[in-house]
Amino acid sequence: MPKTPKEVDWLQQLKQGQLRVAAGADLYRVNDPAPELFTLYSGWAFRYRALPDGRRQILNFYLPGDLIGFQSSLIGPAEYNVEALTEVHLCTFRRAQVWRIFQDFPELAFQLTWLGAREEGMVDDGLTAVGQLSAAERMSSMIVALFKRARGLGLVEDDIFEFPLRREHLADALGLSLVHTIKTWSALRRAGLFEQLGSRLKVSNPRLTPTLAAFFEQERRQRPIL
Amino acid sequence: MPKTPKEVDWLQQLKQGQLRVAAGADLYRVNDPAPELFTLYSGWAFRYRALPDGRRQILNFYLPGDLIGFQSSLIGPAEYNVEALTEVHLCTFRRAQVWRIFQDFPELAFQLTWLGAREEGMVDDGLTAVGQLSAAERMSSMIVALFKRARGLGLVEDDIFEFPLRREHLADALGLSLVHTIKTWSALRRAGLFEQLGSRLKVSNPRLTPTLAAFFEQERRQRPIL
DNA sequence: CGGTTGCTTGATGTTATTCAAGTGGGGTGG
DNA sequence: CCACCCCACTTGAATAACATCAAGCAACCG
Numbered sequence: 001m002p003k004t005p006k007e008v009d010w011l012q013q014l015k016q017g018q019l020r021v022a023a024g025a026d027l028y029r030v031n032d033p034a035p036e037l038f039t040l041y042s043g044w045a046f047r048y049r050a051l052p053d054g055r056r057q058i059l060n061f062y063l064p065g066d067l068i069g070f071q072s073s074l075i076g077p078a079e080y081n082v083e084a085l086t087e088v089h090l091c092t093f094r095r096a097q098v099w100r101i102f103q104d105f106p107e108l109a110f111q112l113t114w115l116g117a118r119e120e121g122m123v124d125d126g127l128t129a130v131g132q133l134s135a136a137e138r139m140s141s142m143i144v145a146l147f148k149r150a151r152g153l154g155l156v157e158d159d160i161f162e163f164p165l166r167r168e169h170l171a172d173a174l175g176l177s178l179v180h181t182i183k184t185w186s187a188l189r190r191a192g193l194f195e196q197l198g199s200r201l202k203v204s205n206p207r208l209t210p211t212l213a214a215f216f217e218q219e220r221r222q223r224p225i226l
Numbered sequence: 227m228p229k230t231p232k233e234v235d236w237l238q239q240l241k242q243g244q245l246r247v248a249a250g251a252d253l254y255r256v257n258d259p260a261p262e263l264f265t266l267y268s269g270w271a272f273r274y275r276a277l278p279d280g281r282r283q284i285l286n287f288y289l290p291g292d293l294i295g296f297q298s299s300l301i302g303p304a305e306y307n308v309e310a311l312t313e314v315h316l317c318t319f320r321r322a323q324v325w326r327i328f329q330d331f332p333e334l335a336f337q338l339t340w341l342g343a344r345e346e347g348m349v350d351d352g353l354t355a356v357g358q359l360s361a362a363e364r365m366s367s368m369i370v371a372l373f374k375r376a377r378g379l380g381l382v383e384d385d386i387f388e389f390p391l392r393r394e395h396l397a398d399a400l401g402l403s404l405v406h407t408i409k410t411w412s413a414l415r416r417a418g419l420f421e422q423l424g425s426r427l428k429v430s431n432p433r434l435t436p437t438l439a440a441f442f443e444q445e446r447r448q449r450p451i452l
Numbered sequence: 453c454g455g456t457t458g459c460t461t462g463a464t465g466t467t468a469t470t471c472a473a474g475t476g477g478g479g480t481g482g
Numbered sequence: 483c484c485a486c487c488c489c490a491c492t493t494g495a496a497t498a499a500c501a502t503c504a505a506g507c508a509a510c511c512g
Binding site for chain 4: 134135176177179180183
């Protein structure tokens with residue numbers, strides 16, 4: 001969608017500043033009363049819910065271009081946490097501006113909402129995987145999904161991409177124990193789904209199984225340019 | 227939020243018609259190219275994703291007042307199915323109107339988006355439960371969550387409410403097998419979490435366990451009036 | 453050099469699934 | 483009215499999947 005000069009002006013005004021955050025730092029904390037709205041320029045982050053006893057569920061991952069904190073900007077205090085997985089560079093918006101976007105820039109508001117719906121679709125995928133698939137199926141579908149997202153962003157070369165998740169993140173995203181995550185990971189590597197090259201991953205055979213192939217073929221819609 | 231007369235006019239125009247659908251019928255099917263937008267007047271429905279081999283994951287339940295199909299109205303063809311759990315009465319909107327709402331009624335657009343974000347929050351809850359909790363914990367937290375939603379809608383009297391889910395629905399929502407769902411259900415009933423009165427449920431002791439109590443205390447934000 | 457961190461592996465225990473058989477209520481047709 | 487079947491649900495036993503416990507390894511760092 002083309003933008004009017006007026007919109008571009010506004011986007012510039014809305015951009016409050018840039019921010020660099022180290023890997024492992026919190027971007028968002030539950031009940032933060034006035035959270036900011038971010039867009040991710042570079043790096044990976046993830047959103048999660050923590051239980052009182054220390055368990056946590058990773059709800060989704062953020063890759064460059066994603067919008068962080070839109071739900072909270074509408075609803076009020078955050079109901080989840082966001083943590084930087086790698087070093088990230090963010091662009092910050094003032095949360096109070098969201099309402100003004102709806103008033104003055106319907107097209108922009110529509111696009112924001114679109115991004116929110118897209119994120120919900122990804123959470124749906126995660127729930128379906130955790131609820132219905134076996135450990136190996138979950139893990140392979142997640143690897144393939146991240147691979148495809150990275151590819152859509154031009155972050156894949158020769159089927160190789162940077163894969164910053166540690167075993168712990170996979171475990172918390174897939175609802176598996178750390179030990180079993182590691183065992184499943186090795187099994188998939190031995191089966192030939194991917195090769196590990198340091199912190200990078202080469203996805204050699206994304207259609208390994210029929211279930212997996214189905215996952216691989218299904219395309220997710222492209223985002224609008226923001 | 228108060229509505230201007232102009233907005234009320236528009237809402238009337240947008241309401242295309244009413245619809246009655248029998249229990250078990252589909253409201254929404256994956257890849258339906260031009261799905262409608264609904265609001266639920268009465269009855270229960272649920273949204274789910276189906277896998278090629280017949281397994282399915284229920285993503286969330288709809289109770290009276292909920293908006294059905296907002297994500298699809300933005301994104302395009304539906305990526306999920308919706309089925310009526312009981313007989314339902316719906317109000318239908320034309321999907322093409324959504325964009326006009328953004329243009330002409332920013333306040334309304336904001337509220338729609340708010341409802342969408344609220345729905346995502348519920349899916350987050352589901353994913354956290356399925357990923358991190360034991361069968362008994364999942365089931366009790368889901369029962370309590372539905373109880374609280376029903377209560378918020380005035381559908382609870384003397385701690386009793388209509389509970390139209392069959393075991394099969396619980397199983398598909400919680401990511402459990404049918405057999406184990408039934409065993410867990412009986413265990414919780416014997417433990418005194420609830421009493422079964424035909425198709426109705428009396429939630430006698432929602433704070434049964436500490437984990438459960440935490441779930442029970444935490445309040446979800448009220449919806450805006452639509 | 454000792455300590456820490458992320459990962460790995462094997463042995464054992466628990467949870468949930470699968471298989472199989474059976475119950476009871478609600479409908480239908482004789 | 484009864485015989486029959488169908489469906490949702492129930493129960494027990496066998497099996498598979500996953501969690502937990504425990505020990506060890508390699509890389510890194512002070």
